[in-house]
Amino acid sequence: MKQVYQSDFVSFQKRLRPTVDDEVKYKRPSKEILLKPYVITGEGKVSFHLHYPRAKHVEIRSYTERYELQKSGEYWCGEFDMGEGFTALFLNIDGSEVITQFLPVGYGGNQLINYIDIPDKDFPIEISNCEHGSVVSDYLESAITGQVERVFVYLPAEYHKKNMKRFPVLYLQHGHGENEACWIYQGKMNFIYDRLIQDKKAVPAIVVMANGMNYEEKETERILNIKKYPEFLLKELIPYIDGKYRTLSDAKNRAMAGLSMGSLQTSIITFEHSELFAYAGVFSGFVRNFISDDQSHLTAEKMNEFKKIFITFSVESDRKINTSLILQKTTEC
Amino acid sequence: MKQVYQSDFVSFQKRLRPTVDDEVKYKRPSKEILLKPYVITGEGKVSFHLHYPRAKHVEIRSYTERYELQKSGEYWCGEFDMGEGFTALFLNIDGSEVITQFLPVGYGGNQLINYIDIPDKDFPIEISNCEHGSVVSDYLESAITGQVERVFVYLPAEYHKKNMKRFPVLYLQHGHGENEACWIYQGKMNFIYDRLIQDKKAVPAIVVMANGMNYEEKETERILNIKKYPEFLLKELIPYIDGKYRTLSDAKNRAMAGLSMGSLQTSIITFEHSELFAYAGVFSGFVRNFISDDQSHLTAEKMNEFKKIFITFSVESDRKINTSLILQKTTEC
Secondary structure (H helix, E strand, C coil): CCCECCCCCCCCCCCCCCCCCHHHHHHCCCEEECCCCEEECCCCCEEEEEECCCCCCEEEECCCCEEECEEECCEEEEEECCCCEEEEEEEEECCEEEECCCCCEEEECCEEEEEEEECCCCCCCECCCCCCCEEEEEEEECCCCCCEEEEEEEECCHHHHCCCCCECEEEEECCCCCCCCHHHHCCCHHHHHHHHHHCCCCCCCEEEECCCCCEEECCCEEEECCCHHHHHHHHHHHHHHHHHCCECCCHHHEEEEEECHHHHHHHHHHHHCCCCCCEEEEECCCCCCCCCCCCCCCCHHHHHCCCEEEEECCCCCCCCCCHHHHHHHHHHC | CCCECCCCCCCCCCCCCCCCCHHHHHHCCCEEECCCCEEECCCCCEEEEEECCCCCCEEEECCCCEEECEEECCEEEEEECCCCEEEEEEEEECCEEEECCCCCEEEECCEEEEEEEECCCCCCCECCCCCCCEEEEEEEECCCCCCEEEEEEEECCHHHHCCCCCECEEEEECCCCCCCCHHHHCCCHHHHHHHHHHCCCCCCCEEEECCCCCEEECCCEEEECCCHHHHHHHHHHHHHHHHHCCECCCHHHEEEEEECHHHHHHHHHHHHCCCCCCEEEEECCCCCCCCCCCCCCCCHHHHHCCCEEEEECCCCCCCCCCHHHHHHHHHHC
16 A cells, blocks of 8 residues: 545545536435546646536636636646645636635635645655554633634654653644644644654654634634733643643753744744743744844843754745745844 | 634634635734624524625525525625524535635535534533543554545543543444544534533543545546445454553443444444444434345344444434435334
């Protein structure tokens, strides 16, 4: 068996292909005739074949590009080079932006999105032939956020096999407009970590992912409060995780990492609390606080206490957004 | 804090409301002006307010009804009585059936769907003020289905508190065209069970949910093979669960239940294997095999070995489908 990751938020492996046949939809026969709505070609291009028989104009937009489809019978078709990796897509039919059942669905920009994920030629995410850890959804009532929070917890395969062993913990944060599930369903975090452990490239650790987009909501507006997450993490989440799971709970066994907005949350929290964290991962990374002028977390003394700070950013961002800003903010530090 | 369930497959609580403002979408300000795309009124009706400024005709279809929306400025509006509970919805814009980001998304009929879930007045699913169990995603490579299977496992809150205690197990199956996640995200199984345990109306048990829609796929067709699931359950899943979790693994502590197609799988498996199962729950239930003529599981001897068989069906089905068929099949037994 050799199987690469092809799941999304709603379906797991092999069950992404919908039918277009009303006969199939309502009568549920045991045998169904299906056409693939999209194929990733050998050259890494995406070939679309979308069933919208009554549409007059169909195009797909990413954050930066437009791809016009051509009608062929009842289908709208086109083959495009969309680069490698994850790209959010927005289908536009006759002027209306919609979600299509024919492409994977996920969460980004605070909303349901379609996307395409083109496997990196040098690093396909094979999920077969590997021992798998568990992904736990825990639910805790937070006095700080004022709601029940869902938290994803990755437990390495060893966790259930060695009943007395304790594990280091990584707190891993998503980017702006994403949620606590994105590192799993879009980031394939668990399957990547499973493989790293099996290949002895990483030590088994517990990974904790929580929602960092905390809004204060009124009837017709909401205001993002990025200070809620640090408070939730420090006062409620760390005690909850250390109380429930077999963790190593000293600073040298606790790390935090985050992507984009999550990297800023990581910088602020870890530099301020080196008594709690010995490692920080700052991906597409912000170190300076660009949301407020408060740079009190950035003193040489605070940063020197650190065991390791890992900073990455993409010079040519796939989404061609914010790269120069990231570069500027990172080098300023 | 008092909070009822309002999550879907992609978002958890309070994060379902998308923006329609391009300024918001691309510039990501900290404060966003939002309008609710739908509201459930005090009378249990649904009031829609969907932002499709360039559409010429918008209607919402369920499996049995059509609801035409009226244009009001940039929005399409309407207020409808859609009954109580869960109803799959299909948005149709200018003749094209699409998924909308403005309504919850789930999985049914083998595809991504929108739906509305109108709380039962007598039984709202409050998720706050309750101790919560965990929902685990486990991944196992199945030689029988030929792929990595995702299995959802509910662990009651007590599981992590009493480190030596063993628990009974319920295997819970979804209906036709659904998947292993539907009992969680659409059925709210974990939150309902949390409450039943807290109210001492149920004993804590482990609940296991796996995919029962096993297809044999060829290039352009797929054939449903409902015999795969029993084989997977008996040979791989039960040993996996009993090996990994602290279960009570004798028959009198193992139950199976299922909805619709899952109820037929339950009948076939449990009646054939009363040495493994002492309880069966047959919801919207089939006892006779209506897919093949093989009724070998239905002998008085086999059924008499049972501790309890629980059969339910709805006389006036919300979806007005299959009721008479279910009634006929159930009473025939």
